[in-house]
Amino acid sequence: MLAFWNRFRRNRSAVLGLGILTVILIIAATANLFYPEDPFSLAGRAMSPPGENGFLLGSDSLGRDVAAGIAHGAKTSLLIGLVATLVAVFIGAIMGAFAGYYGGWIDDILMRTTEMFQTIPSFVFAILLVAIMKPSIESIIVAIAVVSWPGVARLVRGEFLALRNREFVQACQTVGMSDLRIMLGEILPNCLSPIIVIGSLMVATAILIESGLAFLGLGDPNIMSWGFQIGAGRTLLRSAWWVCAFPGIAILLTVLAINLVGEGLNDALNPRLRERQ
Amino acid sequence: MTAPLLDIRNLHVALPEGSQRPYAVEDASMRLGENEILCVVGESGSGKSLTARAVMGLLPAPHVRVEKGAIEFAGEDLTQVSQARLRDIRGSDISMIFQEPMTALNPVMTIGRQIDEVFRFHVRMSGRERRERALQLLADVHLPDPAQIMGAYPHELSGGQRQRAMIAMALALDPKILIADEPTTALDVTTQAQILKLVKEMQAAHNTGVLFITHDFGVVADIADQVVVMQGGRVVEAGPAGQILNHPEHDYTKALIASVPSLSPRPARPRAEEAVLRIEDLNKVYRGGRSFFGLGKETRTVTAAVDVNLDLRRGETLGIVGESGSGKSTVARCIVRLTDADSGRILLDGEDLRPLGRSALRAYRSKIQMVFQDPFASLNPRRRVGSIIAQGMRLQGTSAETAREKARSLLEIVGLDERAFNRFPHEFSGGQRQRIGIARALALDPEVLVADEPVSALDVSIQAQILLLLDEIRERMNLSMVFITHDLRVAAQVCDQLAVMRHGRVVEAGPTAAIFADPQDPYTRDLLGAVPGKDWHPPQAAEPA
Numbered sequence: 001m002l003a004f005w006n007r008f009r010r011n012r013s014a015v016l017g018l019g020i021l022t023v024i025l026i027i028a029a030t031a032n033l034f035y036p037e038d039p040f041s042l043a044g045r046a047m048s049p050p051g052e053n054g055f056l057l058g059s060d061s062l063g064r065d066v067a068a069g070i071a072h073g074a075k076t077s078l079l080i081g082l083v084a085t086l087v088a089v090f091i092g093a094i095m096g097a098f099a100g101y102y103g104g105w106i107d108d109i110l111m112r113t114t115e116m117f118q119t120i121p122s123f124v125f126a127i128l129l130v131a132i133m134k135p136s137i138e139s140i141i142v143a144i145a146v147v148s149w150p151g152v153a154r155l156v157r158g159e160f161l162a163l164r165n166r167e168f169v170q171a172c173q174t175v176g177m178s179d180l181r182i183m184l185g186e187i188l189p190n191c192l193s194p195i196i197v198i199g200s201l202m203v204a205t206a207i208l209i210e211s212g213l214a215f216l217g218l219g220d221p222n223i224m225s226w227g228f229q230i231g232a233g234r235t236l237l238r239s240a241w242w243v244c245a246f247p248g249i250a251i252l253l254t255v256l257a258i259n260l261v262g263e264g265l266n267d268a269l270n271p272r273l274r275e276r277q
Numbered sequence: 278m279t280a281p282l283l284d285i286r287n288l289h290v291a292l293p294e295g296s297q298r299p300y301a302v303e304d305a306s307m308r309l310g311e312n313e314i315l316c317v318v319g320e321s322g323s324g325k326s327l328t329a330r331a332v333m334g335l336l337p338a339p340h341v342r343v344e345k346g347a348i349e350f351a352g353e354d355l356t357q358v359s360q361a362r363l364r365d366i367r368g369s370d371i372s373m374i375f376q377e378p379m380t381a382l383n384p385v386m387t388i389g390r391q392i393d394e395v396f397r398f399h400v401r402m403s404g405r406e407r408r409e410r411a412l413q414l415l416a417d418v419h420l421p422d423p424a425q426i427m428g429a430y431p432h433e434l435s436g437g438q439r440q441r442a443m444i445a446m447a448l449a450l451d452p453k454i455l456i457a458d459e460p461t462t463a464l465d466v467t468t469q470a471q472i473l474k475l476v477k478e479m480q481a482a483h484n485t486g487v488l489f490i491t492h493d494f495g496v497v498a499d500i501a502d503q504v505v506v507m508q509g510g511r512v513v514e515a516g517p518a519g520q521i522l523n524h525p526e527h528d529y530t531k532a533l534i535a536s537v538p539s540l541s542p543r544p545a546r547p548r549a550e551e552a553v554l555r556i557e558d559l560n561k562v563y564r565g566g567r568s569f570f571g572l573g574k575e576t577r578t579v580t581a582a583v584d585v586n587l588d589l590r591r592g593e594t595l596g597i598v599g600e601s602g603s604g605k606s607t608v609a610r611c612i613v614r615l616t617d618a619d620s621g622r623i624l625l626d627g628e629d630l631r632p633l634g635r636s637a638l639r640a641y642r643s644k645i646q647m648v649f650q651d652p653f654a655s656l657n658p659r660r661r662v663g664s665i666i667a668q669g670m671r672l673q674g675t676s677a678e679t680a681r682e683k684a685r686s687l688l689e690i691v692g693l694d695e696r697a698f699n700r701f702p703h704e705f706s707g708g709q710r711q712r713i714g715i716a717r718a719l720a721l722d723p724e725v726l727v728a729d730e731p732v733s734a735l736d737v738s739i740q741a742q743i744l745l746l747l748d749e750i751r752e753r754m755n756l757s758m759v760f761i762t763h764d765l766r767v768a769a770q771v772c773d774q775l776a777v778m779r780h781g782r783v784v785e786a787g788p789t790a791a792i793f794a795d796p797q798d799p800y801t802r803d804l805l806g807a808v809p810g811k812d813w814h815p816p817q818a819a820e821p822a
Contacts, residue, residue, distance in 0.1 A: 044561045084520040166654045166655075167649040167650070167651055167655035168654065168655050168656050168665075170615050170649065170655075171646070171647065171649060171655055171717065172668070173615055174613050174614075174642060174645075174646060174647050175642055175643070175646075175669030175672055175673075175721060176638070176642035176643070176669075176672055176673075177666065177668070177672055178638040184655055186660075189657075189659040190657070190658065190659055218322065236313075
C-alpha cells in the first residue's frame, strides 16, 4: 500500500487532482451543515452578484443561493457518478468475463450485443432512456450505466482472453476448480488494475452525462444538480454570469480532478508504464 | 594467432542505479581473431548478450551504458566513435543475427526488400545488380527457390527459413565480424543443426570472425574454436574450445559442464507389469477460422494427434519427444483433460476418462496432475505460495488446517524454505517457482504426473537440480510420469520409455536405451543426429563412475 502511494505520488498532477477531489468531497459531505435549508428555497434577493446580500456566489433569478446549489449539487454529481459507474462496471465485468473466458458462441452473442449498444451515440441513448423512464435519480443512474458498460465489457474481455490460457489458470482446471471460481478468484484479481483505472475515468464521464441531462431538463426535479443550475441560468448568461459560471467551474474542476487521479492510478497500477517516468 | 579482429578490453557495462548489481558486464576482456568462432557461454544474467550488444552499440541507452573499457575493431575504439560512424560500421563491417528472426525481420516488408535496403544504405549499385546479389545470397544460404523467397513476407517462411534469410542479410556486405545472439535457441533441433552447419560454412567461405552467444554447451562443442565462459558479468574462463570443454579449470565451468545432461541413456530399470495409464487410438484435430456466429466456413484445421497409443507402467517415466508442432503437448493436455480429444480412450487404472463430463471427472482430477513449462506463467501472481499449493486440497474437501500442514511439508520436500509459504510468486527465481509448481502438483497425491517441458525455460544448472528432484519424488511417492520434452539429452536422463512423435503420430516407441542405441525410424535417426555436441562427451560423464 505504501509502495503504491509512493508510485502514485510521483505523478504530481495526480496528487493535485486528488487534492481537488478531496475538497469537493468535503463540500459534498458538509453541504447540510453549512446550507441546512433546501437549495431550492428562496433565500433572498434575486440576481444578487457574488458577495452581495449575504450570497457568497450570488443568487439566481428566483433568489436561490448559487453556493448552496453547488454544495448540494456536489452530492448529486458524486453520488450519481459513483453509483452509475459501479453498476456499469458490474454489468461490463460480467459480460466481458463470460465472453473472454468461454469464447465461441457465448463470446459471439455477448459481443454482438455489446456492439449493438455501442452503435447508438451514448448521450442520445441516455436522453432517450431517461425520457422513456421519467426523470428521477434512479432512471438517470440506470441510463448512464446502460450507456457506459460496453467499454468495460470490451476491456475485461480482452484481459480474460489473455489470461485464460495462462498456465496458472490451466493448473486450476487440472485440480477441478469450477469455472466461476476460476473467473472470480483467479483471473479477476489479475485484471483489477485496468478496471479500476477505466472505472475512475468513467466516473467523470458519468458526471458529465448527468449534468448534460439536467441541463436539458431531464434531471430529477427534486434534486439540486450542477447541470440544472446551468440550465436555469443559461438565459441570464449576460446579465447574471455567476449563475452559470460557478456550477460550470465546479463541473470542470471535478471532471479534471477525476481524470488526473485516473491517470495517476494508471501510472501507479500499470507496471509497464512505471519505467516511463 | 594473428592480430585480433575485435579486441574487447576491460569492458564495464553499467546498469541503472537500484539494479541488482552495479555492472551488467564487469571487466570483461576477449579477443576475436579472423576466421574464428568465439563462443560466449553463460547462463541467463551472465552479461553475454549485453557484451554483444555493446559491440554493436545497441545497448538500451541511456539506462545501460559502457562505463569503462575499450572495444577495439580494426584500430578504432567503438565506444568512442560517433553515432554516424557506428551506423556505417554496423551492417557493413559488423552485422548481427538475433534469437527470434520473426521479431528481427520487418513483418510488412518482403525479404527481398529488406535485403535490398542493406545494399542501398551502404553501397552504390544499380537495382539490377542489387537484385542479383540478393538472389545469390539467398541461394548461398541454401534457401529453396530464391526468387520466390525474395517476394515472400517473413510470416510466410518457416523459422529455419527466416533465420537463413537473416543470415543472408547479415552477410550481404561481407562483414568482417558476425555477431550471433543465441541464433538457434528458438529453433527445433534438426533445424538448429542445419543452421549451425550453415554458420560454419559461411564463416569459412567469407573468413568472417563470429562472436557466438549461447547457453548450450552442445552448440559450443559443435562450432566453437575459442570459448569464453561468463558468470555474473565477469569472464571466469577463456581458452580454446577443446581445452575448456574437456579440461575445464574454473569451478563454475566445471559445474556448468557437469550439469549438461549426458546423451548416454541411464541404465534401464526393470519394468512393472501393471499399467497405470493407457492411451488408445487418441485423435485430436484443432479447428479454427470460423467467423461471425460460427456461420463461416472452417478454414484452418490442424491435425495434432493421430491414433496415438501409449502405455505407462507403474513407477516409470515415459518420455514423449518431438519437435514443435509434433503434437506432444496436445497429447499431454488431452491426458489431463485440458483439451478434449476427438476420439480414443484414456484409461487410468482401466477407467476410461475421455467420455467423462466435468463433474464426473472431478473425482479423477487428483490422480493425474500436471507440471507446466513456464514457471513465470504457471503461478497466479496475486496468490501466496501457500494458498497456491493448498488450493487443490481445499477443493477436494480437505480441512484448511490439514491442507496448510501438508503444503508446508510439500515445500520441504521440493527443497524450499518453510518461509516461502506466505510469500508471493514474484519473490522467487525461475527454478524455485518450478519447485512450487511441482509441490502444487504433488498436493493431491496423484498417481500420474504429466510434466510438459518442465525444464526447458530454466538454465542448465537449475535444470539439472529440477530433473534430480523429479526423479527423487517419483521414487519416493511411487509416481508414474509422462515427461514431454524436445531435448533428447534430458530425455536420456529421466525417461525409461520413449515415444517419438512427428506430425501427430507416434513414429517410434520403446525403451530409451534401445531407441538411442538403435533407432528404427529415419526421423528418430535425424533427431538423434541433430543433437548438438553429440560427439562430445563431458569429462565427468566420460570417466567411469
